[in-house]
Amino acid sequence: MEMSSKLLERAVAEISQLPGIGKRTALRLALHLLKQPEEQTQELATALRKMREEIQFCRQCHNISDIEVCGICSNNLRDKSIICVVEDVRDVMAIENTGLFRGIYHVLGGKISPIDGVGPSQLNITTLVEKVRSGGVKELIFALSSTMEGDTTNFYIYRQIKDYNVITSAIARGISVGDELEFADEVTLGRSILHRVPFENSLKGL
Amino acid sequence: MEMSSKLLERAVAEISQLPGIGKRTALRLALHLLKQPEEQTQELATALRKMREEIQFCRQCHNISDIEVCGICSNNLRDKSIICVVEDVRDVMAIENTGLFRGIYHVLGGKISPIDGVGPSQLNITTLVEKVRSGGVKELIFALSSTMEGDTTNFYIYRQIKDYNVITSAIARGISVGDELEFADEVTLGRSILHRVPFENSLKGL
Numbered sequence: 001m002e003m004s005s006k007l008l009e010r011a012v013a014e015i016s017q018l019p020g021i022g023k024r025t026a027l028r029l030a031l032h033l034l035k036q037p038e039e040q041t042q043e044l045a046t047a048l049r050k051m052r053e054e055i056q057f058c059r060q061c062h063n064i065s066d067i068e069v070c071g072i073c074s075n076n077l078r079d080k081s082i083i084c085v086v087e088d089v090r091d092v093m094a095i096e097n098t099g100l101f102r103g104i105y106h107v108l109g110g111k112i113s114p115i116d117g118v119g120p121s122q123l124n125i126t127t128l129v130e131k132v133r134s135g136g137v138k139e140l141i142f143a144l145s146s147t148m149e150g151d152t153t154n155f156y157i158y159r160q161i162k163d164y165n166v167i168t169s170a171i172a173r174g175i176s177v178g179d180e181l182e183f184a185d186e187v188t189l190g191r192s193i194l195h196r197v198p199f200e201n202s203l204k205g206l
Numbered sequence: 207m208e209m210s211s212k213l214l215e216r217a218v219a220e221i222s223q224l225p226g227i228g229k230r231t232a233l234r235l236a237l238h239l240l241k242q243p244e245e246q247t248q249e250l251a252t253a254l255r256k257m258r259e260e261i262q263f264c265r266q267c268h269n270i271s272d273i274e275v276c277g278i279c280s281n282n283l284r285d286k287s288i289i290c291v292v293e294d295v296r297d298v299m300a301i302e303n304t305g306l307f308r309g310i311y312h313v314l315g316g317k318i319s320p321i322d323g324v325g326p327s328q329l330n331i332t333t334l335v336e337k338v339r340s341g342g343v344k345e346l347i348f349a350l351s352s353t354m355e356g357d358t359t360n361f362y363i364y365r366q367i368k369d370y371n372v373i374t375s376a377i378a379r380g381i382s383v384g385d386e387l388e389f390a391d392e393v394t395l396g397r398s399i400l401h402r403v404p405f406e407n408s409l410k411g412l
Contacts, residue, residue, distance in 0.1 A: 007257045029225070040223065044254060048217055064209075071210055092210065
């Protein structure tokens with residue numbers, strides 16, 4: 001698109017590099033910023049720059065953090081012997097929001113996916129295996145996506161730690177709370193029958 | 207959403223102030239930037255800041271410009287006696303992309319819309335009337351949205367300039383090129399019959 005301003009053109013080009021944002025949306029966002037007070041753009045630019053420059057990843061669990069060891073890992077009330085293995089930072093937030101997990105996390109940074117060119121070496125798997133090897137870990141909870149890539153990653157890690165004295169578990173897969181059976185897919189429904197739990201246990205967390 | 211990093215939280219809060227971008231999308235964009243090389247964020251932040259600080263609006267037509275008078279107004283090959291009245295900068299780009307208009311523009315900056323609290327005084331109408339009053343304008347082409355607000359704005363301007371010696375026209379409204387009649391709405395179809403043009407003329411621009 002031909003634009004009458006190189007400044008606008010450059011801003012649009014930069015914004016449209018973000019995932020899911022095309023040229024048209026980028027132009028709409030840029031023109032919106034031009035209509036707002038100058039401070040809004042200043043603050044947006046500063047927040048982005050500061051975030052990218054100063055943010056750290058927790059030395060222990062690879063979660064995003066402002067300090068060297070994140071608030072969860074340095075919290076003495078959390079049970080360090082239970083580690084929940086997740087794909088990325090958003091999963092930590094999602095589980096933290098439930099308020100039902102008192103252990104710590106290990107963020108892999110993705111899952112094994114040959115199609116996307118992601119192999120085990122690009123993920124934070126070595127540090128996880130090292131944690132298990134050095135003792136003190138009682139249970140490893142696999143909380144990865146319920147996809148083939150997630151299952152592959154789970155199994156890859158499982159093979160490396162199965163000889164150590166550690167319990168491994170996976171989050172329950174079944175019918176979502178609030179869902180009606182008739183709309184559930186048959187694989188999920190079938191599994192939810194196979195992996196049924198004692199009725200008293202099923203009341204936990206409600 | 208509880209986040210483990212205040213820096214991330216602030217960036218997400220700023221991004222989600224953009225129109226059409228919620229907290230979740232903002233988080234996805236922020237995490238994307240964290241995965242990309244630091245330069246990308248730097249360049250995005252710089253482009254936004256420079257655009258907001260340095261961009262100007264053309265003194266004559268109110269189009270976005272890097273200089274005091276935009277490239278269209280300062281181009282001697284453009285016919286200054288034909289002014290196309292548009293709502294905003296995007297409309298200028300859209301018409302320029304057709305390559306079929308050789309006059310100049312006048313950007314109103316919106317349309318009269320009492321519901322959104324936009325009255326004539328917030329728009330660049332005075333400068334347009336002044337241009338017509340000072341002479342040298344042969345034709346004013348109204349190219350506003352085909353909505354009630356667009357029509358109201360057209361009529362408001364028309365009343366102010368109708369006593370001057372200037373031709374006023376409105377862009378043609380009818381069936382889009384490539385559209386099939388059976389899917390056209392009846393108001394458009396009806397108008398396109400009322401405002402039919404001589405067949406030889408209908409071949410122009412094809």
